[in-house]
Amino acid sequence: MEVTEYIRSNPYPGRGIFVGLNECGTKAVLAYFITGRSVNSQNRVLIPVGDGAMTKAYDESKMTDPSLIIYAPVRVYEGKTVVTNGDQTDTIVSFLEQGKTFEEALQTRQEEPDAPHYTPRISALVEVNEGVLFAKFAILRKGYGETVREFFAYDQFTPGTGRLLHTYAGDGNPLPSFTGEPRELRFSGESIVTDLWKALGEEKRVCLWVRTIDLSTGVTKTVIRNRHEEEQE
DSSP: OBHHHHHHTOSOOOEEEEEEEOTTSOEEEEEEEEEOSSHHHHSEEEEEETTEEEEEESSGGGOSOOTTTSOOSEEEETTEEEEESSTHHHHHHHHHHTTOOHHHHHTTOOSOOOTTTOOOEEEEEEEEETTEEEEEEEEEEEOSSSEEEEEEEESOOOTTEEEEEESBSSOOSSOOBOOSSOEEEEOOSTTHHHHHHHHHOTTTEEEEEEEEEETTTOOEEEEEEEHHHHHTO
16 A cells, blocks of 8 residues: 555544655655644644754744643664654663663653543654664553553565554544554655645644655755645745
């Protein structure tokens, strides 16, 4: 299935992380998207910060609770790109700085405390080593009285395919959590930014961050799209 078809089939995917390899097998493609239903959730833009990214209130006067809204979804440490849907980005980087692991960092965290939804915390660690793309994913979601932590690792990507992990399996109240392995989906590397932005839909899409990494040179290219900025054009 195409990643765009998969996203369009979900009325509310929430926040999502995508990691894949373009059709030529020459570039890694990383993406992070935010969709939102509430005014507080939609009142955001993504801004570049160093070699990463940060969410920021579009209209400060409308920001009611920044605790789960404002965070750095992307940080880079020693060539490793960390992408998450919350402040666990900082936890992971802190552990890496101490010589510890992605998995150890997330053992200290739980799902988001936004009852009744208990939004899963989703995270990825991406690295290119000797021209090969490696990716780890994790989801922390609410279980029966405990946090369920699942980890996935991939060292072989078929050109033109990637893995998508997102927070919600659909719309509802409470919102149903994503379950299972990150979905393997086809995509077009040349049009991934436009394709994802369109698939997210005008009603709920908020932000999109996409980065390509040349596997041979390490050169990166990053594109950010924000709903509010485009509405002003």
